[in-house]
Amino acid sequence: FNRIGISIHRKLKGAVKRNRIKRIIRESFRLERSTYPDCADIIFAVRPGFSLNSPAEITSSVAKLEP
Template sequence: MNNLSNAFPRESRLLTPSNYSFVFEDAIPAVSPHITVLARFNTINGPRLGITVPKKKVRNAVDRNKIKRIVRESFRIQRHQLPNVDIIVIAKHGIGQMDKKSLARQLDKLWLKMSKRCEQQTQKK
């Protein structure tokens, strides 16, 4: 397997507050009980990811970092099937109690749901 194709380079990340604001202004949501995924079309060639795991929802830093690692890994695997969108993944209450497999499964479903909604949005225009 080519390691570069599954990398998570700086260009694939939302880095600045203005990047996040851009998505929040006109987001296409995909929601589950533990995760909200917001997406907005970008002008860059490929999807970008931003992750927020509030301390209020997951107290322990180790757990917050674990969740972020799982989200990044899922994004790396799925990003070649995703449209050109900026994505924000927001953790909700109870996500800290999920095991790695169920979190990954839920993310896979949300990537698909988000992609379909983005496709529907494109067809409306």
């Protein structure tokens, strides 16, 4: 099984915004899970300069990851 870790910097203001980013990343990873090898551990690190323009942007970024 695959595991993911999500690290979001506290300087990204607003717990609601941070939690929304986490939900979008989890869902994007769930949709692309079959492209990754079994037993993969993946860590997503979201830094303060991140801006959430659209959920589609995050989904496309997760889809571009190399397995």
